[in-house]
Amino acid sequence: MIKNYLQLVRVSGIFTVFTNILLGFLAVQKTNTDWFFLGPLLVTSGFLFLVGTTLNDYFDYNIDARERPNRPLPSGAISRKTALYLGLAFLAGANISAAIVGIQSLVLSLVITALVVSYNVKLKKIPVIGILNISSIRFLNIILGTTVAAFNVQVIWFAVPIAIFVAGISILAKTETMLSSKKTGSLNIIFIFITIIYIIISTFNTGIVHYAFLALFIIAVFVPYAIYNDRTSKNVQKKVSFQLLAIITLDAVLISVLSNTTYAVLVLVLYIPAYLILNKMYLT
Numbered sequence: 010m011i012k013n014y015l016q017l018v019r020v021s022g023i024f025t026v027f028t029n030i031l032l033g034f035l036a037v038q039k040t041n042t043d044w045f046f047l048g049p050l051l052v053t054s055g056f057l058f059l060v061g062t063t064l065n066d067y068f069d070y071n072i073d074a075r076e077r078p079n080r081p082l083p084s085g086a087i088s089r090k091t092a093l094y095l096g097l098a099f100l101a102g103a104n105i106s107a108a109i110v111g112i113q114s115l116v117l118s119l120v121i122t123a124l125v126v127s128y129n130v131k132l133k134k135i136p137v138i139g140i141l142n143i144s145s146i147r148f149l150n151i152i153l154g155t156t157v158a159a160f161n162v163q164v165i166w167f168a169v170p171i172a173i174f175v176a177g178i179s180i181l182a183k184t185e186t187m188l189s190s191k192k193t194g195s196l197n198i199i200f201i202f203i204t205i206i207y208i209i210i211s212t213f214n215t216g217i218v219h220y221a222f223l224a225l226f227i228i229a230v231f232v233p234y235a236i237y238n239d240r241t242s243k244n245v246q247k248k249v250s251f252q253l254l255a256i257i258t259l260d261a262v263l264i265s266v267l268s269n270t271t272y273a274v275l276v277l278v279l280y281i282p283a284y285l286i287l288n289k290m291y292l293t
Contacts, residue, residue: 012290013086017095019062019293021286024279025253026058026150027051028260029171031276033154035268036167046157049109053118054150056103057125061146063096064129100126107153114156121149140179147256148172166211167263174204174252174259182249182293194240197252201230204259212266219265222273226262229255229280250292254283 030050066073066082067089074083081087100122107118124146133139151168155161177200181193205227212219233251237244257280265273 010086013081016290017063017066017081017087017092018059019290021283021290021292022062022253023055023058024283025256025260026054028257028276028279029147029150030054030154031272032167032171032260032263032267033151033164034157035154035264035272036164037155037158037161038268043157046110046114049106050114050154050157052106053103053110053114054153056099056106057118057121057150059099060096060103060122061125061129063092063099064126067092067096068129110156113160114153117149117153117156121146121153124149136183140176140183143179144172144176147175167267170204170207170211170263171256171259173200173207174256177201177204178249178252181245181252191240198234201252208262215266218270219262219273222258222262222265222277225277226255226258229258246291246293250287253292254280254287257283 030047034047034050066080070082070089073080078084082089082092104115104118104122107114124142128139128142128146132142148168148171151171152164155164177197180200181197183193205223208219208223230252233248237247258277261273261277264276
């Protein structure tokens with residue numbers, strides 16, 4: 010029973026939103042040394058992720074019943090009503106936790122909540138808008154981590170590559186349940202290269218240590234591409250899942266630039282439990 014609930018909420022993916030928050034928090038940590046608020050921010054982000062996963066399966070029930078009948082809701086292991094109640098509970102918990110941090114965090118949490126709900130209800134069915142929506146959610150999740158300090162427009166630059174990368178993942182994910190096209194795969198790779206080029210250009214004068222982390226990101230993204238090299242739905246799902254986990258390594262790259270190597274390594278370590286769970290449970 011517990012495994013069904015862990016599967017419903019895509020537990021391996023929660024590490025990727027935690028590292029988003031850590032990226033934002035550590036980027037402004039020099040101007041704010043109060044670590045107390047990191048906990049509520051992680052809870053807020055984690056609950057918002059859980060809102061998205063539970064509502065995704067709630068609204069995709071008919072599709073999953075046809076294409077993925079063994080999943081918790083269509084199989085009857087968890088009822089749709091339970092999934093809805095869980096989603097609403099996570100929604101409330103996320104915004105209560107954000108309110109503990111402050112008004113800036115609460116407002117941003119409410120905006121992300123609106124984007125998550127609208128994505129699952131309607132917008133994911135509209136290709137370009139859906140991709141922009143999910144990319145914006147990740148972008149704002151990083152900004153949420155910075156809300157322990159006064160907003161500075163400079164924080165936007167390190168959230169941009171995450172948004173670009175997630176947009177590329179979303180493009181590939183649209184073909185998970187069917188034979189993907191060469192165009193989709195090519196667009197995904199283009200977005201990955203744009204992400205890498207953006208980081209190289211924007212961090213050109215910040216030393217060389219982060220290039221080691223960037224190499225790990227490249228490995229995390231392209232090795233699965235080499236392993237799962239045909240365009241069947243199962244292999245597309247694998248590539249999407251590993252690219253989602255690669256968000257952790259991308260966050261580590263930026264943390265190594267904005268904070269220090271120690272924190273970057275600690276963030277990178279979170280890839281291990283995420284990977285181990287992924288081997289037991291699907292992520293997408």
